[in-house]
Amino acid sequence: xxxxxxxxxxxxxxxxxxxxxxxxxxxxxxxxxxxxxxxxxxxxxxxxxxxxxxxxxxxxxxxxxxxxxxxxxxxxxxxxxxxxxxxxxxxxxxxxxxxxxxxxxxxxxxxxxxxxxxxxxxxxxxxxxxxxxxxxxxxxxxxxxxxxxxxxxxxxxxxxxxxxxxxxxxxxxxxxxxxxxxxxxxxxxxxxxxxxxxxxxxxxxxxxxxxxxxxxxxxxxxxxxxxxxxxxxxxxxxxxxxxxxxxxxxxxxxxxxxxxxxxxxxxxxxxxxxxxxxxxxxxxxxxxxxxxxxxxxxxxxxxxxxxxxxxxxxxxxxxxxxxxxxxxxxxxxxxxxxxxxxxxxxxxxxxxxxxxxxxxxxxxxxxxxxxxxxxxxxxxxxxxxxxxxxxxxxxxxxxxxxxxxxxxxxxxxxxxxxxxxxxxxxxxxxxxxxxxxxxxxxxxxxxxxxxxxxxxxxxxxxxxxxxxxxxxxxxxxxxxxxxxxxxxxxxxxxxxxxxxxxxxxxxxxxxxxxxxxxxxxxxxxxxxxxxxxxxxxxxxxx
Amino acid sequence: xxxxxxxxxxxxxxxxxxxxxxxxxxxxxxxxxxxxxxxxxxxxxxxxxxxxxxxxxxxxxxxxxxxxxxxxxxxxxxxxxxxxxxxxxxxxxxxxxxxxxxxxxxxxxxxxxxxxxxxxxxxxxxxxxxxxxxxxxxxxxxxxxxxxxxxxxxxxxxxxxxxxxxxxxxxxxxxxxxxxxxxxxxxxxxxxxxxxxxxxxxxxxxxxxxxxxxxxx
Numbered sequence: 001x002x003x004x005x006x007x008x009x010x011x012x013x014x015x016x017x018x019x020x021x022x023x024x025x026x027x028x029x030x031x032x033x034x035x036x037x038x039x040x041x042x043x044x045x046x047x048x049x050x051x052x053x054x055x056x057x058x059x060x061x062x063x064x065x066x067x068x069x070x071x072x073x074x075x076x077x078x079x080x081x082x083x084x085x086x087x088x089x090x091x092x093x094x095x096x097x098x099x100x101x102x103x104x105x106x107x108x109x110x111x112x113x114x115x116x117x118x119x120x121x122x123x124x125x126x127x128x129x130x131x132x133x134x135x136x137x138x139x140x141x142x143x144x145x146x147x148x149x150x151x152x153x154x155x156x157x158x159x160x161x162x163x164x165x166x167x168x169x170x171x172x173x174x175x176x177x178x179x180x181x182x183x184x185x186x187x188x189x190x191x192x193x194x195x196x197x198x199x200x201x202x203x204x205x206x207x208x209x210x211x212x213x214x215x216x217x218x219x220x221x222x223x224x225x226x227x228x229x230x231x232x233x234x235x236x237x238x239x240x241x242x243x244x245x246x247x248x249x250x251x252x253x254x255x256x257x258x259x260x261x262x263x264x265x266x267x268x269x270x271x272x273x274x275x276x277x278x279x280x281x282x283x284x285x286x287x288x289x290x291x292x293x294x295x296x297x298x299x300x301x302x303x304x305x306x307x308x309x310x311x312x313x314x315x316x317x318x319x320x321x322x323x324x325x326x327x328x329x330x331x332x333x334x335x336x337x338x339x340x341x342x343x344x345x346x347x348x349x350x351x352x353x354x355x356x357x358x359x360x361x362x363x364x365x366x367x368x369x370x371x372x373x374x375x376x377x378x379x380x381x382x383x384x385x386x387x388x389x390x391x392x393x394x395x396x397x398x399x400x401x402x403x404x405x406x407x408x409x410x411x412x413x414x415x416x417x418x419x420x421x422x423x424x425x426x427x428x429x430x431x432x433x434x435x436x437x438x439x440x441x442x443x444x445x446x447x448x449x450x451x452x453x454x455x456x457x458x459x460x461x462x463x464x465x466x467x468x469x470x471x472x473x474x475x476x477x478x479x480x481x482x483x484x485x486x487x488x489x490x491x492x493x494x495x496x497x498x499x500x501x502x503x504x505x506x507x508x509x510x511x512x513x514x515x516x517x518x519x520x521x522x523x524x525x526x527x528x529x530x531x532x533x534x535x536x537x538x539x540x541x542x
Numbered sequence: 543x544x545x546x547x548x549x550x551x552x553x554x555x556x557x558x559x560x561x562x563x564x565x566x567x568x569x570x571x572x573x574x575x576x577x578x579x580x581x582x583x584x585x586x587x588x589x590x591x592x593x594x595x596x597x598x599x600x601x602x603x604x605x606x607x608x609x610x611x612x613x614x615x616x617x618x619x620x621x622x623x624x625x626x627x628x629x630x631x632x633x634x635x636x637x638x639x640x641x642x643x644x645x646x647x648x649x650x651x652x653x654x655x656x657x658x659x660x661x662x663x664x665x666x667x668x669x670x671x672x673x674x675x676x677x678x679x680x681x682x683x684x685x686x687x688x689x690x691x692x693x694x695x696x697x698x699x700x701x702x703x704x705x706x707x708x709x710x711x712x713x714x715x716x717x718x719x720x721x722x723x724x725x726x727x728x729x730x731x732x733x734x735x736x737x738x739x740x741x742x743x744x745x746x747x748x749x750x751x752x753x754x755x756x757x758x759x
Contacts, residue, residue, distance in 0.1 A: 399672055400627055400653070400670075400672045400673075402670070402672075403653075403666060403667060403670040403672050403673075404653070406666060406670075407655055407657070407663055407666060407667075410662070411655065411656070411657050411663065414656075415655060415656040415657060416653065416654070416655050416656075417654050418649070418650070418652060418653065418654065419636075419637065419639045419642075419649055419652060419654065420639055420649055420650065421639040421640045421642075421643045421649060422639075427638075427640075430639070430640045431638060431639035431640060432639075436653055436654075465641075465644075465751070466638060466640045466641035466644060467638055467641055468605045468606065468609075468637060468638055468641045468642065468645075468752075469600065469601065469605070469633075469634070469635035469636065469637065469638060470635065470636045470637075470638040471635060471636075472635075472636060519599065519725055520602055520724075520725025520726055520727065520729070520730075521599055521601040521602055521725060522601060522603070522749070523601065539638060540600055540601035540635060541601060541603070541606065542600060542601055542603070542604055542605030542606060542635075
């Protein structure tokens with residue numbers, strides 16, 4: 001006798017579900033495997049995420065109540081009244097403090113208890129940090145708030161040397177960032193999550209034994225509403241396996257349809273599409289300093305871990321930044337801002353730290369610094385350069401962009417520049433000042449000169465000499481018919497007539513001469529071609 | 543990795559015989575002026591160490607004197623010596639790009655730095671290893687700054703030139719080569735005041751035309 005067909009309502013609510021025509025009796029066995037995809041999901045469950053996120057956000061956790069002397073730490077949810085313990089560390093648990101216990105009872109057990117406030121932002125940041133690290137292992141990463149991250153890893157196993165090594169590497173990477181994860185690997189995301197939540201670190205590669213392994217899990221793993229669990233328990237249903245034995249339509253009618261869907265998804269009978277995590281396009285992190293810092297040197301050292309974190313983040317994404325904004329937060333006075341600009345996108349911690357030190361040394365602090373905030377500019381594709389095996393032997397330690405940015409950090413942006421020649425007759429317009437690094441990229445001006453050189457001999461200044469030094473402004477000289485500068489000038493060459501620029505208002509009508517002083521200096525002087533005919537000094541032949 | 547050849551090429555290595563005889567003097571960079579090359583121990587500007595040029599006036603030909611060597615540095619293949627960049631720290635006037643191009647300098651790789659005092663910027667440029675020549679116009683009041691600069695030049699393969707006043711010539715200096723410039727009616731006269739491994743001498747160079755030299759080159 002075939003089982004009762006699912007009602008029309010159920011079908012409408014479960015569009016992805018394909019009920020078997022004949023069917024069995026259990027909620028789990030009714031449906032053939034709907035998704036034939038070949039996925040493997042690793043769940044990263046963070047059982048201690050509340051305390052771990054607090055530890056990450058503050059260098060030394062700040063107590064809201066109680067005494068500092070206590071080593072045991074518990075967290076309370078201030079938004080929920082702050083009366084109930086949400087998490088406790090090992091010392092607190094050993095003393096008998098449990099989750100959900102009243103804070104007063106916990107304090108009675110441990111008078112020296114250190115009580116911290118939960119920080120939802122920090123918890124989210126921790127999850128995102130874990131996900132960002134996980135992107136180094138696979139591009140498909142899914143956030144499962146508040147305490148888990150899912151990774152689709154089928155394509156990565158071979159690269160990382162098999163399931164066991166892969167899991168070991170993930171664990172090592174996570175532990176290095178100060179979290180203690182529970183890891184479980186199964187073909188469906190929900191099953192992995194349930195195993196990890198229950199602390200069963202399984203690694204199941206095929207779907208065959210999945211349902212039977214899942215059957216042993218207690219229902220708490222699914223995090224269904226408390227009321228539903230109670231009524232299920234009253235029916236004697238305590239494990240996933242018990243649940244799977246129930247008739248599908250009855251189960252769906254009696255409980256929420258999404259519970260049936262969750263069971264189908266966990267066993268791989270229904271597809272479980274997930275939205276992939278997209279990492280941020282900018283980096284922003286805040287670190288409280290405890291105790292407050294007065295001197296810039298210690299501040300530079302305190303910023304070190306932030307910079308390291310930023311750089312490992314950038315490394316994972318093969319990106320660099322060229323703008324970094326440090327805010328030094330004080331108590332009452334507005335924050336001091338230190339903005340670092342790099343000549344090229346960089347992801348080198350040493351380079352950033354060095355520039356930061358240089359800038360901090362010139363910064364005056366209006367008061368003690370309580371917190372540091374680091375914000376990056378947009379990520380850019382960094383110049384990925386292969387490490388040079390012989391770099392040391394060749395004695396090259398820094399590149400020109402690095403030299404330029406170090407000089408600029410100390411002297412200001414305008415103090416370091418480049419020049420280039422411009423094809424123009426007026427001497428003051430025949431050159432221009434500019435950003436030395438941009439000239440590098442353009443690079444066609446000089447080629448132009450070289451070409452003319454080969455074609456016509458001397459190129460841009462073929463007939464008349466040009467001085468190596470040019471005065472910023474022509475300097476008037478004494479003398480009517482004959483100019484004087486430290487005595488009477490003797491003409492060597494000239495005149496060279498330059499008349500140009502009537503079209504743009506900076507009209508030039510001059511006769512240039514090369515003149516020699518009695519002291520042996522060679523000067524470039526000109527006489528204006530007008531009624532007055534005054535003499536000017538314009539350049540020096542260095 | 544470090545063979546004996548690498549060790550022997552190390553710039554910090556001092557050989558006892560370097561002190562006196564000109565026989566094993568490391569080859570210098572040709573100055574471009576034959577009369578001057580003959581009077582310098584390595585047949586040119588010393589390949590390492592600080593060069594001091596003493597002059598009270600700008601415009602006697604102090605820059606023209608260096609131009610042929612700088613032009614050569616600017617265009618040579620710099621596999622080993624940085625990237626062929628030239629740095630000018632605190633120049634007294636604006637270097638004029640068309641004239642530099644005419645002398646054969648690659649102005650794209652000319653780094654100009656306005657810094658007072660100039661010591662720090664010069665030292666950074668020298669230590670970076672990214673430049674093949676660093677010119678500085680600095681007034682050193684303390685001997686220590688000069689000594690630091692000399693140390694920086696000894697550790698790099700960079701040509702380092704420092705322009706100072708004639709009066710500073712009376713003070714002792716760690717520079718490898720010191721020359722004083724004098725302008726006369728016949729042109730530039732170079733007095734070699736101090737030259738490690740060489741002798742004091744006076745060279746009459748006449749009027750310099752670096753652009754003409756670049757064309758011949």
